[in-house]
Structures are given as structure tokens and as C-alpha cells.
Amino acid sequence: MSMIKKGILLILVCVLLVIIVRSSTSKQTDSEVTLQHTNETATVQAESDDPLIVAKIPNAQFSTIQEALDNAKPGDTILVREGVYNEKIEWNTSGTKNAPITLKNFTDENPIIEPRGTTYKDFVALNGEWQIIDGFEIRNGWDGIVVNGSHNIVRNNYIHNNGDSCVVKEFCGQGILVVSAHDILIENNRIEQNGLTNYSPWHVHGIYLSDYYKKVCPIL
Template identity: 25%
Template sequence: MRKKQSGKKVSRVEGRTSRSISTKLQCRDGEHRGSVLIVPTRKFPNIQSAVDGAKPGDKILIKEGTYFENVKIENKKNITIQSFERELVTIRGSGIGAGIDIVESSEITLQDFSLRDFVYGVFIRGNKNFLINILSSFNSLYGIFLMGDDNVLEDCSIFDNRIFGIQMSGTSNVIKNNIVTDNSDAGIQAEGSAFKNIIENNTIGRSSSGILWIPVNSRDNIFKKNFIIQCDSGVVIQNSRNKIVQNSVQRQRNSGIDILGDNNQVAHNFVTSSNVGIVVNGDSNTVQDNCVIGNSVKDVVDVGKNNVIRDNTNCKC
């Protein structure tokens, strides 16, 4: 059914409706401690109306249904948007804009719902935000577009996006425990500036590149315990002073790990069943104590200068 409200673009909602509910808590001194806002209700017929009315500490709970809207969260802080009791919630677009656009906002938590059919599923331009158990798929560019610092993406499923699963820049972001598959160009790509990010324990597959880390202005990132399978290239690092450790990289059509930058540490990775296991094009890198076996052309290729390449059939890694 269609819901209309004068002066505002309102989504079409397929699902249950309920009475207006807003549970408010107040401190003794009158300071706002947070409310629970339910969508859809008379007061909040769609997600955007609840976001517009939310204050720091509020939680927006979305009832089961499909919501046709683009949600913008601008200049907000400490708000949670979550499905009600983990009910099935989908925010669906028409190929325009971002499903959720977080602009100059912090401490925003998105949890337990799906987005699809936008340009970007979620576009983050802010710091200290959290995406937990978000599914983002079938978007025309990126599943998640992240520009900011100290953000966390965890337990998300990001697949079948036309360009990248995750496109990111920033400092001290954590991307862990996600499934990122079937995105055309790359599972996770970084551009711009990228420092001290942690990419850990993700399953990445069936893309042109699994991890494509190409910022010139980038260092001190950690790529750890990721499982990368069936890409053209598993991990491509084009910058310096990163750690690529304890990853399992299997069945890449070209290279398992390709190091184009300098002074990187590549250790305790399992790299197998690719055309070439590890290719080192940069200088002064350390490639040591990896298990690199069963690659069809060569296990390790070193075409740089002053690289340390040793003990790479250590298959207890």
C-alpha cells in the first residue's frame, strides 16, 4: 500500500503496521536518555521520518516489510537503526543514490537488515559508525562505500554488486567476519588515503580481485586470516609497510598475492592452486614462513630489489 504525507517523499511499505509507539526515558535532570521509535507507525510511517525525529541515544526498530526509500542520516550522533526482533526487513531502491547515506554523523549503528538496487547500498561519510549483519546486494556500483575513520563493518554479506563489494578510504577502520562474493571488479578495494585499517577473517571470492589495495598514500594496514578464493588475483598491494599474514588464498586464475609496494611483510599465508603463488614486484619486502605450494607456473616470483624471500614451503603456517 502507498503511504503519503504532504511535503515529504514517503516510502511504500509492504509489511505490518502498528500503533504509534515511542518509549521515552528521561534523566532526573531532564536530559534525554533515549527512546525506542517503531517503524511504521502513525508518527513514523517510514524510516526517514524516524531518523529525522531521532535524538542521540534513540533506537529505531523497523518492523518486517520492504521499504522503498533512500534514507539520509545527516549531522546525527549515537542512533541505532535495527530490524525489530530480527524480522525480515529490506530497503529497496530504484537504482538511484544510496540506500542509507550517512553524512557527517558518528556512532550510527545499522544492524540486521538488507539493502538492494541502489547505486551504493550504504554510503558512509563519517567516523565511528557500525554496520553489523547488513546484507547489501545488486547495487550498480558498490555494496558499501566507506569514507571515514574508526568505522566497523562486521558480519555483513555483500554480494552481486556491479563494481566493488566494499570501496573504502580512511584510517583505523575494521572490516571483519564478512562474506564478500560475486562483486565484479573487487571484493574490497581501497583508494585515496588508507592508514592502519584492519581487514580480518573475511571470506572473499569470485571477483576480478579479492583485495585490491591501491592508494599511493597508504601504509600500516593489516590483512589477516582472510579466505580468498576463485578471483583473477587474490591480494594486490600497491603501497608500503603493510602486513599480509595468515591468509588462505586459493585457486586464483593469475596470482595469489601480488606485492607492488615496498617494505611489506608477507608471512604465514597459505597460497595454493593459482597460476603463480606470490609475485613480488616491489623492493625491500619480507616474504617468509608462508606455505606456497601447488601453483601451476611458479610458487614465488621475485622481480624487485633487496627482498627477503625464504622458508616459503613451511606448511605448518
């Protein structure tokens, strides 16, 4: 083989090695999410395939939980970083049996949802189906979590001091309220100090089941 042919072959081998190395590097970084916080940059490993990230920092993918929920589709997981989120939640998008939508705290972090409501609907509302809410502190709302849709899961939440703005004979102050829904799993939640301001018998419910729309609502 001539020197020219050997040189060409060596060049082709080098080019191929560069392509392989670059491809491998790209695959290793596909699941990383970079968060900007003033002068500080933190790179965190994504917890699932392409999760939606909510964070109270500049240039976050989503800065509110509601915005992330409005952009979610069946099978999505929404991970919420540490912070206090002063917003009521209207979760209307449904998942499916095989692809539920999950709203979850980021690992080892404690996001707080604080609707601070004095009127009806200032709470976290699960209005769709096949929805999972997992790992939040929820406080200072009209109610804590209101489940209006079926096939939903509420787990690992700390729900407290909701309904403090209630007055006697107003129906509020429930930790978790299930309204005419079925196939609901509620597990491992801590619920306390809800609806205690005026000590009305209308308040002070940890978990309340309502048949307002004339459906059965069993808890599994």
C-alpha cells in the first residue's frame, strides 16, 4: 500500500473516532437540566425522561405550578423545586390509565403551595382524571386539596392550617375533600389544624367525602 493511501486511511480512522466520542458525550448530557440562580449555576440530573421542572429562580423552565400543569400531557412528570408557591391550582388536564400525569416534589426538597384564599376555589383542585399529587406542603387555603375527578392519587402531602379564613356556616376547612368521584387513593398524608379558626361543626375535617353530584365516591 502506498504512503498516500496509508495517509488517507489514517485520516478516515481519526475522523470516525472523533464522531464516536462526540456522540457518546452528547448521550451522557441529554438528561441534565441546568438551573440558573443569580451568579450560581447548578446542574442536576433529571429524575425521569424529560420531566417538566418548576423552580422559583430566573430562567426556570416554569416559574409557576399552574403553568407547568397547563402544558402537561399524559405521561408527563412535573418536578417542583424548593420554595413557596403563592397560587391556587386548577388542574384540568387528564392523564390516562397507562400514562397518568404526576405532580411531585423534587427529591429531598419541600415545595409549599400556599393559595392564601379567603374565597371559594382558593385551594388545589384536581379536576381531571389519572392525576397524581405527591410530596407537597399545602397551607393557608380555603381547603387543602379538592378532588373532583376520578382515578386520582393523593399521597405524601402535609396539609395544614387551611380554612383559617372561614366563618361559621361556610363550607370550608377540609384537608382533603372528595366530591362525587370514585377510585381515589389517599395514602400517607399528614393532615392537621384545618378549619379551626371559629370551631364550627362545618369545619375541622381531615378527609371529607361528598356526594354533591349524586355519585358514589369510595376510597381505595
